[in-house]
Amino acid sequence: MIHSSVPPVSFSAILGSSIHDVKNSLGVISELIQQLKQTNTENRHILQLEFEASRMNNNLIQLLTLYKIEAKNFTLDIDEYSVSEILNDVKAQQSSLFDLSDVALEIECSEDLLCYCDFNLTCSSINSILNNAQRYSHKKIILSAGQQDGYVYFRIEDDGDGFPESFTSTGKVDFKTGNTGLGLYFVSIIANLHSNDNKSGYISTANDSRLGGASFSLFLP
Amino acid sequence: MLDLKSKKILLIEDYPVMRKAIRDMLYSLDVVTLIEAENGQKAINAMQSQKFDIVLCDYNLGDGKNGLQVLEEARFRKLLPSSAAFIMVTAEQVQGMVLSAMENKPDEYLTKPFTVQLLLTRLERTFERKQFFKLVDAAIDIENYPLAIKYCDKLLDESPKKMHTALLKKRAELAVHTLDFSTAQHIYQDILEQRELNWALLGIAQIHYLQGNTEEAIGTFQEIISKYPMTLEAYDLLAQSYEATEQHIEAQEALHKAVLLSPQTILRQRKLATIANKTGDLETAENACKAAVVLGKYSVHKSSNDFSNLAQIFKKADKKTEALEILQTMRNEFPNDPSAELRATIADSEIYQSMGEAEEAEEAFSKALSISKQYDQILDKEIKLEMSKVCYQNDYEETADELIKQLIKSHIDDDDFINEINIMHSSIGRENHADELINATRQELIHVNNEGVKLYQQEKFIEAIAVFAKAFKAMPENKTIILNMTKIILHNIKVSGCTKGNMAEAKFYINKAKKLGVAQYKLNSIQMEYAKLVHSFNKTATK
Numbered sequence: 001m002i003h004s005s006v007p008p009v010s011f012s013a014i015l016g017s018s019i020h021d022v023k024n025s026l027g028v029i030s031e032l033i034q035q036l037k038q039t040n041t042e043n044r045h046i047l048q049l050e051f052e053a054s055r056m057n058n059n060l061i062q063l064l065t066l067y068k069i070e071a072k073n074f075t076l077d078i079d080e081y082s083v084s085e086i087l088n089d090v091k092a093q094q095s096s097l098f099d100l101s102d103v104a105l106e107i108e109c110s111e112d113l114l115c116y117c118d119f120n121l122t123c124s125s126i127n128s129i130l131n132n133a134q135r136y137s138h139k140k141i142i143l144s145a146g147q148q149d150g151y152v153y154f155r156i157e158d159d160g161d162g163f164p165e166s167f168t169s170t171g172k173v174d175f176k177t178g179n180t181g182l183g184l185y186f187v188s189i190i191a192n193l194h195s196n197d198n199k200s201g202y203i204s205t206a207n208d209s210r211l212g213g214a215s216f217s218l219f220l221p
Numbered sequence: 222m223l224d225l226k227s228k229k230i231l232l233i234e235d236y237p238v239m240r241k242a243i244r245d246m247l248y249s250l251d252v253v254t255l256i257e258a259e260n261g262q263k264a265i266n267a268m269q270s271q272k273f274d275i276v277l278c279d280y281n282l283g284d285g286k287n288g289l290q291v292l293e294e295a296r297f298r299k300l301l302p303s304s305a306a307f308i309m310v311t312a313e314q315v316q317g318m319v320l321s322a323m324e325n326k327p328d329e330y331l332t333k334p335f336t337v338q339l340l341l342t343r344l345e346r347t348f349e350r351k352q353f354f355k356l357v358d359a360a361i362d363i364e365n366y367p368l369a370i371k372y373c374d375k376l377l378d379e380s381p382k383k384m385h386t387a388l389l390k391k392r393a394e395l396a397v398h399t400l401d402f403s404t405a406q407h408i409y410q411d412i413l414e415q416r417e418l419n420w421a422l423l424g425i426a427q428i429h430y431l432q433g434n435t436e437e438a439i440g441t442f443q444e445i446i447s448k449y450p451m452t453l454e455a456y457d458l459l460a461q462s463y464e465a466t467e468q469h470i471e472a473q474e475a476l477h478k479a480v481l482l483s484p485q486t487i488l489r490q491r492k493l494a495t496i497a498n499k500t501g502d503l504e505t506a507e508n509a510c511k512a513a514v515v516l517g518k519y520s521v522h523k524s525s526n527d528f529s530n531l532a533q534i535f536k537k538a539d540k541k542t543e544a545l546e547i548l549q550t551m552r553n554e555f556p557n558d559p560s561a562e563l564r565a566t567i568a569d570s571e572i573y574q575s576m577g578e579a580e581e582a583e584e585a586f587s588k589a590l591s592i593s594k595q596y597d598q599i600l601d602k603e604i605k606l607e608m609s610k611v612c613y614q615n616d617y618e619e620t621a622d623e624l625i626k627q628l629i630k631s632h633i634d635d636d637d638f639i640n641e642i643n644i645m646h647s648s649i650g651r652e653n654h655a656d657e658l659i660n661a662t663r664q665e666l667i668h669v670n671n672e673g674v675k676l677y678q679q680e681k682f683i684e685a686i687a688v689f690a691k692a693f694k695a696m697p698e699n700k701t702i703i704l705n706m707t708k709i710i711l712h713n714i715k716v717s718g719c720t721k722g723n724m725a726e727a728k729f730y731i732n733k734a735k736k737l738g739v740a741q742y743k744l745n746s747i748q749m750e751y752a753k754l755v756h757s758f759n760k761t762a763t764k
Contacts, residue, residue, distance in 0.1 A: 027312055030334045034242035054334055061332075073482075075451035079418060082383035085346060092342035093335070112382050116416050120330075196416065 016067040023060050029053055047100050054096075058128065062186040065121070069189065076118040076193050083113040083145045083152060090126045090143070094134075103137050105130075108144035115145075115152040117220050121190045122154075128183040129156050129216050136160035140211055150199065151219040157209035187218060196221040223345045228274040229254045233264040233291065234310070235283040239333075243277065246337045261286025261519065268300040275344065276301065278327075280311045286519040289485070293325050294521035303358040306347040310335075353384055357391060365752070366399050367745055386412070393424055400742050402428050419449050423458070430462050438462045453479050457489060460496070469500045477505065480512075487516040494530060503538045510534055514547075525551055525561035532568045536575065544572050559596035560604050563589060567604075567611050586615050593624075602628060602638060610645050625655060631698035633662045666692075666701065673705060682713040703734045704743060711750050719758040727751055 033050050040046050068074040087107050098105050115122075126143070133141050137158035144155050184203070191201035199221035209215040230252055234240040240257060247255055256273075258264035261282050268276070276295070280288035288309055295301045309327035328347045331340065351358070357376065360369035373392045380388050389408050396405035406428050412421040426441035442459035445452055456479035463472035476493040484490070490513040497506035510531040517523035528551035535544035548565045555561035570585035593600065593608045600608075605624055612621035625642065632638045639659060646654045669692040676685035689706035696702060707730040714723050731751060734744060 023312070027333065031236065031238045031242070034334075035238050038241070038245065050334075057334065072450070075449040077419075078416075079420075080386040080416070085383070088342055089339070089346075092338040095338040096336045114383060114386075116418075 012067055012070055016064070016071070019060050019063050019067065023057070023064075026053060026057055026060065030057065044100070047096070051097055051100060055131065058124065058131070059182060061124065062128065062182060066186060066189065069193070076121065078116055078118055078194070080114055080116055081119050081122075082111075083115045083154075084109045084111050086115070086117075086119065086122060086126070087143060087145060087154075089119075089123050090130065093123065093127055094130055097131070097134060101134060102139065103134055104140045106140065106142045108142060110146075113145060113147065113152065115220060116196065117152075117194060118190075121193075122218075122220070125187040125190050125218060126154055126156070128187060129218070132183055133158040133160070133214070133216070137211075137213060142209075142211060148219075151201075151221055153220075154218045155215060156217075157211050157215045158213040159209070159211035160213035162207035162209070162212075162214045163205055191218055191220065194220045223341065223348055225250050225252045225344070228252070229256075229271070230275045230277065231256050231258065231264060231267055231273045233258045233261070233276065233278040233282065233288070235259050235279065235281075239279070246340060247277075249337060250341055260284075261288075261291045264291050265294055265300070268295055269298075272302060272305070274305050276305065276307045278307065278309055280309055289325065290519050290521070292327055296325055297521045303362050304351055304355065306344065306351065308343065308347070350384075350387070353380075354388075354391070361395075364741055364744075365748060366395055366741065367749060370395050370399070390420060397424070397428065397431070398741070399745065400431075402432055419445065419452055423452070423455060426455070427458060430458065430465070435462050435466050439466075451482065453483055456482075457492075460492070464496070469496055472496050473500050473502065473505065480509065484512065485516065487513050487520050487522050490516060491522075491524075491527060494527075494534070498530070498534055498537075503534055506534045507531070507538065525555045525558060525564060528554065528561075529564040529568055532565075532572070536568075536572050541572055541576055545569065548572075559592060560600050563592045563596070563600065563604055563608065566592060567607055570611065586611065590617070590620070602632060603641075606638075606642060606645055610649060613649055613651065626658060629655065629658050629662050630696045633659070633666055633696065634699060634701045662696075666696070666699065670701065670705060673709070677709050677712075682709055682716065685709050686713065698737055700734065700737055700739050703730055703737065704739060704747070707731055707734060707747055711747065711754065714754055715750075719754060719761070724754065724758060727754070 030050075030053050033046065033053060036043075036046050037050065065074070087109050091105060091107060094105065130141070130143065133156050137160040140159050142155075142157045144157070146153060146155075184205075188203050191203050194201035201218070201220045204217045204219070206215050207213070225247075230247060232240065232243055232247070232255060234243060234257075237259075240259070244255065244257065256267055256271075258267055262285055264276075264278065265286070267273075278288045278291055282288060282291075286294070288311075292307055292309070295307070301307060306329070307327045308329045308331055310331045310333060312333055328351075329343045331343060353376070356372040357369050360366070360372060370392070373388065373395060377385075377388055377392065389412065393405045393408040396402070396408070405424060409421040409424040409428070412418055413425070422441065422445050426438050426445065429435070429438035429441060439459060439462045442455045442462060445455040446459065449455075456475045460472040460475040460479075463469070463475060473493065473496045476489060476496060480486075480489060480493055490509045494506050494509035494513060497503070497509060510527060513527040514531060517527055528547055532544040532547045532551070535541070535547065548568055551561060551565050566585050566589040570582050570589060573579075573582035573585060589608065589611065593605075605628055609621045609624040609628070612618075612624065628642060629639070642655055642659075646652060669688060673685045673688040673692075676682075676688060686706060686709055689702055689709065692699070692702050693706060707727060710723065710727045710730065714727065728751070731744070731747060734747075
């Protein structure tokens with residue numbers, strides 16, 4: 001028997017498997033960069049290359065996670081964590097990026113604060129926002145956490161020029177405005193997956209940073 | 222900052238460039254002792270010859286064992302002390318629960334590429350936790366659960382807030398382990414009042430199951446799966462609950478779903494093969510059994526049973542050539558294993574029989590007979606039972622009876638196995654054949670026990686021990702006899718004093734009981750008593 005039609009494959013399945021493929025290539029690139037780094041210790045271009053590769057890798061991980069969420073192949077792994085441990089983890093992950101720039105990262109958080117969340121996803125959400133903040137800030141970023149109305153919040157404040165007005169007034173993620181799109185969308189999805197009783201997590205953006213720039217908050221119930 | 226100078230580190234990574242990158246990273250953290258392995262087997266060998274404090278292992282190791290199999294083997298063979306940190310390095314962010322079974326969790330996952338600071342932060346976090354749980358974990362390592370509970374309770378009184386929930390989790394697990402269900406249930410419920418956490422729900426369901434409330438257990442496991450579909454442990458336990466109520470098809474479905482989500486676990490594939498074979502779904506059984514054979518290649522759980530089971534499944538499905546082929550592969554894979562050889566030979570005989578090739582069947586059977594005689598001492602109980610069945614089928618009544626007699630005597634208090642003996646007899650139309658022997662052996666056991674206990678009550682300890690020692694000789698694998706004898710030996714030591722001889726005797730029987738798989742909760746008080754005696758013995762010895 002001859003089949004004339006191609007069996008249906010969903011676009012997201014194709015996307016999912018392509019991301020894996022690209023990620024594998026990126027893995028090889030990252031390893032080659034490691035090799036270059038050893039012979040060229042003073043070369044800032046290589047550090048930049050390393051940072052860009054890691055950024056691409058993070059983007060792909062976010063895409064893969066979103067794909068798994070859509071394919072319902074995904075459950076948050078919620079447990080109780082120390083918020084300061086989360087922030088330390090984020091700081092450590094960001095260390096090479098901040099070494100590269102002249103921006104200082106300051107952390108404000110009480111040692112005792114605890115939070116129910118998926119550790120990995122919360123860290124990569126904050127990382128993703130921090131990555132963006134770093135691009136637009138001049139000298140300093142404050143990463144803080146606290147409690148408010150039954151939520152734990154993570155806040156990133158920078159000293160840049162702030163979000164464009166169109167963005168803060170609609171509050172919607174607009175993919176067309178450039179590279180903040182996927183990251184913000186990812187974080188809002190992850191925030192939303194965190195729920196407790198009738199509350200769900202959310203994000204908020206404003207230009208009320210104590211440093212005069214943009215302020216981003218992730219609220220988890 | 223964490224002092225890495227004093228830590229011994231094992232780095233397992235197959236890719237030389239990456240290995241060098243991580244090595245440089247580690248040296249920049251003042252690491253002094255670093256051993257490298259480029260594949261899983263070399264890593265296992267290294268862990269065998271020395272104890273490491275930190276193992277940094279890539280998940281993907283090319284041909285051979287993968288990172289998870291390395292971890293599984295290290296834990297299974299106790300090559301890693303609980304104080305050591307095992308860090309799994311992966312190419313993408315993984316959901317730990319999907320990748321591995323509960324008992325084989327690494328301490329941390331690290332996603333490539335990572336910065337040196339992240340590595341350090343994770344190591345610090347892991348060791349802070351290890352240090353905090355140090356005494357509890359050490360007690361668990363020597364299976365002294367009462368002591369572990371004591372330390373746990375003490376920590377609960379003084380713990381910092383951020384450790385509290387982790388501590389409660391461990392305390393509840395210890396309670397379940399020592400069958401103190403009400404404590405465990407209280408803890409889980411308190412946790413759930415704060416927040417619906419997956420592991421607390423699992424705990425509640427597990428307690429239902431262990432208390433025999435199978436229906437509630439099934440309900441709760443189903444609830445967990447519908448809310449958190451990636452909780453693979455819930456599927457395993459749901460299947461186990463269905464099995465307990467003879468709902469084999471439902472059990473198979475639950476396991477099948479888990480295998481689709483995570484096909485890499487050999488024990489789950491094996492379980493699925495067994496159940497599907499029972500329900501007669503030969504296609505599922507064949508696929509699962511084949512998967513178990515493949516996964517077994519580099520696994521510490523590799524077993525000849527997977528090969529012989531696959532042969533049985535092929536035989537049932539009328540694929541006789543495949544069946545004979547897999548048996549030959551089995552022989553090649555297990556060249557010095559009499560149990561495997563016997564299993565393969567018995568299966569050969571049955572397959573030839575069903576093909577109507579009487580001569581080959583007979584030849585295989587007589588070969589099986591001679592293997593069974595030659596290696597009687599080291600064959601396992603399942604293969605002996607299988608052998609007795611084949612003997613009955615070939616009209617070797619006497620040989621079969623002798624094997625059965627020996628099995629019943631040794632395993633009279635193992636209800637599951639006695640049941641297997643009965644099932645075997647029914648399957649060949651010999652219902653109740655073993656009843657008489659089973660009953661007689663039970664009577665004999667009761668008699669010996671009564672006699673020994675009576676002597677004990679009359680404080681004739683030496684005589685009591687002699688009665689049990691005689692019974693032990695006749696039934697060397699009987700758990701009741703060993704337990705009672707050990708208790709009396711310990712009591713006698715307490716009354717009449719320690720000697721090197723009687724302490725060694727006590728130790729011998731405790732070890733034997735452990736080896737026979739006596740439930741830990743039955744051993745706890747005995748082990749505590751023994752530890753006390755050792756303590757006072759050492760004191761008098763040094764005086």
